[in-house]
Amino acid sequence: MHLGLDVGGTASRYVLCDGQGQEIARGRASGATGHVFNPAEKDKLRAALKAIAAEIAPRQVTIVSVTLGLTGYGPAVSGEVTGLVSEAFGVASGRVIAFDDIILAYMANFAPGEGHLISAGTGSIGVHIGVDGAFTRVGGRGILIDDGGSGSWIALTALDRIYRVLDQDGDFGSVSLLAEHLLQQVGGNDWSDVRQFVYAGDRGRIGTLAVGVAKAATAGDAAAEAILRQAGVELARLAQALVKRVGPRPIGFIGGVLALHPAISDEIHAALGDGDVRLLSADASLAAARLQAGGNEAWLTILMAQRPG
Numbered sequence: 001m002h003l004g005l006d007v008g009g010t011a012s013r014y015v016l017c018d019g020q021g022q023e024i025a026r027g028r029a030s031g032a033t034g035h036v037f038n039p040a041e042k043d044k045l046r047a048a049l050k051a052i053a054a055e056i057a058p059r060q061v062t063i064v065s066v067t068l069g070l071t072g073y074g075p076a077v078s079g080e081v082t083g084l085v086s087e088a089f090g091v092a093s094g095r096v097i098a099f100d101d102i103i104l105a106y107m108a109n110f111a112p113g114e115g116h117l118i119s120a121g122t123g124s125i126g127v128h129i130g131v132d133g134a135f136t137r138v139g140g141r142g143i144l145i146d147d148g149g150s151g152s153w154i155a156l157t158a159l160d161r162i163y164r165v166l167d168q169d170g171d172f173g174s175v176s177l178l179a180e181h182l183l184q185q186v187g188g189n190d191w192s193d194v195r196q197f198v199y200a201g202d203r204g205r206i207g208t209l210a211v212g213v214a215k216a217a218t219a220g221d222a223a224a225e226a227i228l229r230q231a232g233v234e235l236a237r238l239a240q241a242l243v244k245r246v247g248p249r250p251i252g253f254i255g256g257v258l259a260l261h262p263a264i265s266d267e268i269h270a271a272l273g274d275g276d277v278r279l280l281s282a283d284a285s286l287a288a289a290r291l292q293a294g295g296n297e298a299w300l301t302i303l304m305a306q307r308p309g
Contacts, residue, residue: 001061003089004288005052005068006104007032009122009204012048016056016063017289026285027055031204034073034100036080045070045081049088065095065292069104069284078308095292097303101284102127102140107299108287109252109280116242117280118235120255122207124150126238128246133302138241143203149234149264151207151257157227158182158213159194177221181212214260225263232267239272250276 001024006013010031016024029052032045056063066085073081082096106117106129113131118124124147125140143152162172162179172179183189185208186197198206216224239251251272258265258279269277291300 001063002289002291002293003056003063003066003091004285004290005066005070006101006285006288007045007048007068007070008101009033009071009202012052013285014052014056015283015285015289016059016061017286017293019293021290021293021295023286023289024061025056025059027052029055032070034070034077034081036077036084042080042084046084046088049084053088063089063091066091066097067288067291068096068098069101069288070098071101073098073100075308097292097307099303099306103129103135103303104284104288105254105282107291107296107303108282108284109254110250112298112302115250115252115278116239116246118238118251118253120149120151120231120235120253120257122151122204123147124153124235124238124255124257126242128242128249129302130246131298133305136242136246138245139238143206148237149231149257151210151260152203153234154213154227154231154257154260155182155206155209156198157230158209158224159198161223161227175221175223177219178213178216178224181216181219181221181224182209185209185212210257210260217261217263225261228261228263229267231257232264233271235264236268236271239268239275239277243275248275250278252278252280254280254282 002017004015008031012029012031015026018024029048032048033041036042066089081098082093085096086093102119102125106127112129116128118126126138128136147153162175165175166172186193213224217228
């Protein structure tokens, strides 16, 4: 059997398939990252892998390969990640292929060189992977630098907006509806509640506030809708950067941000004009499981060539 894993910060998804690429089972576990240099993050990844292994165990199958897309993965952690996967599933290290989850998302949606992919979730990033495996990346530098158009960016932009109004006017006034929905998501009305939520949390937690922004926009808050429209512009900017650097290709968008409010996709389409824009939803964990089951030699060749050592 071949196991495919799509591991993100909030959830890990898996698919088990047979040698012909037919799905046998699927499920999910807790999230993790590739930041295994942090002992706590290493423990999270180990726990997620063990939970998946325990769920598969009653099937009494032999897993011969594992393909893993892991958020935050990099070559520097290859050895540790491969070791954790091998330990959890009893698979030889040579049959473990690990890479960043954005590469898995691209592989699930495009052939090498076929398109540009923009991912808009907690963070945002754009990528193109050429037929020769050349990797072009735009964005994806984290919320402290940018991640424009992402859930975290939407949340922080909205918080900035309401507190600027509060500073200027002494109350939330013109942004009261937006403030109401944000503070409801936070779970408290005081600055101390917001401070605790933002500065004691991680980016995934911060990004959940984007739901409050979307609710406010749906309820008619003009400031909230303006923020969401600007998010669409920011995401389109990533696509425009890839087109400028690599050339015109179909442009695929994925991620939970796209489902928040129609204003986001409206602005994406407006900014990209006549470009071939697609909202995609391919099954990343199934694509991972099928990689080493055969039938995807172009991607297998590229990914094997990029393995450290």
